[in-house]
Structure formats: C-alpha cells, structure tokens
Amino acid sequence: MTTSTPARTDAEPVRRHIRALYAAGFTDRRIAALAGIAPETVSSFTRPINRAGNRKGVKRTCTTDVAAKILALRAEDALPGLVDTTATRRRVQALIAIGWPIEHVARHIGMTGNHLRLAMGRPRVYGRTAQAVAAAYDELKNKRPHRGGVSPIEAAKARRRAEARRWPRPAYWDERMDVIDDPHFEPMYGVTRRLIIAQDANEVMRFSGLTREAAAERLGVSKAYIDHAFRDHPEYAVEVAA
Structure with a gap:
C-alpha cells in the first residue's frame, strides 16, 4: 500500500x-x-x-x-481588539537600545511619550497600538536616530538607559521573533558567563552549604573562576562561605 x-x-x-x-x-x-x-x-x-x-x-x-x-x-x-503587551514593550525597548528615545517612537506612531509608557506598563494594549508599534519598529530599527531628529545626547541617554536594564537590540529579536510575544521567555541579553556562574555558585553554596572549591567542581569550573565571578558581581558573593 x-x-x-x-x-x-x-x-x-x-x-x-x-x-x-x-x-x-x-x-x-x-x-x-x-x-x-x-x-x-x-x-x-x-x-x-x-x-x-x-x-x-x-x-x-x-x-x-x-x-x-x-x-x-x-x-x-x-488583529484582535486587545493583545498581550509583551511584544509591543520589547519592540519599543529594542528601539530605545539603539538610540531612539521613547518620545520619538511615540511621536512616530501618533502618541505622546507618557501615553506609550502607560500602554507598555499594562498587561494588554489595543491591537491598533501593537500594529502601529510593529510598523514603527520595522521602519526605525534600520534607521540611524540622528536622521529622525534625535540629538547625539538624547540617543546616548536612551542607549545608556537600555544598557542598564539589559534591553535587547533589534538584532537579538531578529532571530527570536517566535518568542518576542512570549512573556515566559527570558531574554539572556548582555548576560556573561561570569554572571551566570556567580548566580549559580551563590545558589549552590547557600542551599547546599558547599565551599567554593566544591561548588566549582559541581559547576565544572575552577575555584579561581568563581573568585573572579564574585569579584565582578559582588552582589552574589554575599552570604556565601569563602
């Protein structure tokens, strides 16, 4: 057959x-x-x-x-009347990360900066807002901010704000569009291996009572690597044994 x-x-x-x-x-x-x-x-x-x-x-x-x-x-x-805000928020954050202040993004879609901030803080936004932000995102992500009237000082401030919050840039989302609207997906953007080791070592040592040597063996790194990780990220060296 x-x-x-x-x-x-x-x-x-x-x-x-x-x-x-x-x-x-x-x-x-x-x-x-x-x-x-x-x-x-x-x-x-x-x-x-x-x-x-x-x-x-x-x-x-x-x-x-x-x-x-x-x-x-x-x-x-x-397009539904209301949609989850996650994708809209991430698109706006990605534009901020390349130097587009939220006021300029908002103006591009016919909103004020305050209104867009409020929309991003809600669990759901109007479908037309999500659509407008998506269109602005596709247009602005490949355009230099200064060509849109953004001063170098404004652009640098926007980029610093995004960097401090580890907001991914458009290039990051270009390969992850299947999860840009997934609130359960946690972007591992700007996260170094040392940060991950510092977090893991902190957890292992606090909950298992292991020394740094034992924690290093469990995590597959050297004790010196954990020492460097804790020096780079001292907030995770708190409450753990030497």
Missing part, C-alpha cells in the same frame, strides 16, 4: 505574506494560532538560523495546505 505525498508549492509568496503580517504587529505564535499550525512552521519561512544556533537552508517549498492557511490571513480581519 502506498501513501500519497502532500502537494508542495513555492514558499516565497508565503514568506512575503508572513513578513507583511509581522509588519502589522503579528508574531509567529499569533499567526500559528490563527492558521492552526505550529509556531515552528511559521518561523521556518523567515529564519534560516534556528534557536539552537544551527544553520539551516531557507525554506524553498511548503505544502499547499500550509500555504493556503497562512495566505488566508489578513491583518485587518484577524
């Missing part, structure tokens, strides 16, 4: 349509939920590098069933 192979079609029109949906404020999870397919299926059209960092070829074909489901989606028909 033989089984038929699903018919396939060119993936490029689907890829262009997905990017248009991104520009309208959609994410992989939103597209997947509306189309009734897996988020990984959506992300495979636009990101040749997966979340594990493995290079994969650009998808050239897809099944006609998947193509039909995605191409049937229309931004104006499917």
Whole structure:
C-alpha cells in the first residue's frame, strides 16, 4: 500500500505574506494560532538560523495546505481588539537600545511619550497600538536616530538607559521573533558567563552549604573562576562561605 505525498508549492509568496503580517504587529505564535499550525512552521519561512544556533537552508517549498492557511490571513480581519503587551514593550525597548528615545517612537506612531509608557506598563494594549508599534519598529530599527531628529545626547541617554536594564537590540529579536510575544521567555541579553556562574555558585553554596572549591567542581569550573565571578558581581558573593 502506498501513501500519497502532500502537494508542495513555492514558499516565497508565503514568506512575503508572513513578513507583511509581522509588519502589522503579528508574531509567529499569533499567526500559528490563527492558521492552526505550529509556531515552528511559521518561523521556518523567515529564519534560516534556528534557536539552537544551527544553520539551516531557507525554506524553498511548503505544502499547499500550509500555504493556503497562512495566505488566508489578513491583518485587518484577524488583529484582535486587545493583545498581550509583551511584544509591543520589547519592540519599543529594542528601539530605545539603539538610540531612539521613547518620545520619538511615540511621536512616530501618533502618541505622546507618557501615553506609550502607560500602554507598555499594562498587561494588554489595543491591537491598533501593537500594529502601529510593529510598523514603527520595522521602519526605525534600520534607521540611524540622528536622521529622525534625535540629538547625539538624547540617543546616548536612551542607549545608556537600555544598557542598564539589559534591553535587547533589534538584532537579538531578529532571530527570536517566535518568542518576542512570549512573556515566559527570558531574554539572556548582555548576560556573561561570569554572571551566570556567580548566580549559580551563590545558589549552590547557600542551599547546599558547599565551599567554593566544591561548588566549582559541581559547576565544572575552577575555584579561581568563581573568585573572579564574585569579584565582578559582588552582589552574589554575599552570604556565601569563602
């Protein structure tokens, strides 16, 4: 008994349509939920590098069933009245990280800085706000702030603010659009190995009562590495034995 192979079609029109949906404020999870397919299926059209960092070829074909489901989606028909704020907040933060003050981002979408701050602090925002921020994000992420009227002092202040809060830049999210709207995903941006070791050693030593030598052996590093990690991040050296 033989089984038929699903018919396939060119993936490029689907890829262009997905990017248009991104520009309208959609994410992989939103597209997947509306189309009734897996988020990984959506992300495979636009990101040749997966979340594990493995290079994969650009998808050239897809099944006609998947193509039909995605191409049937229309931004104006499917964008809900209220959406989770996570993706909107992260897009604004990413723009701030490359030098766009929130006032300039807000002005770009027809809002005041205070109104955009308030929106980012709420659990849900209007779909039209999410759409406007997504469109601004796609336009501004590749544009230098000074070309948009941002002074060097303003841009530097915005970048320092984002750096202090470890807000990822657009380049970080470009490879993680499938989780930009996931509130359970924690961006590991600007986190060094020493910081991770300092955090892990602190936890191991406090809860297991291990010495630095024993903690180092458990974590697979040298005691000297833990010493350096604690010197770099003294807040994690508190309440642990020498």
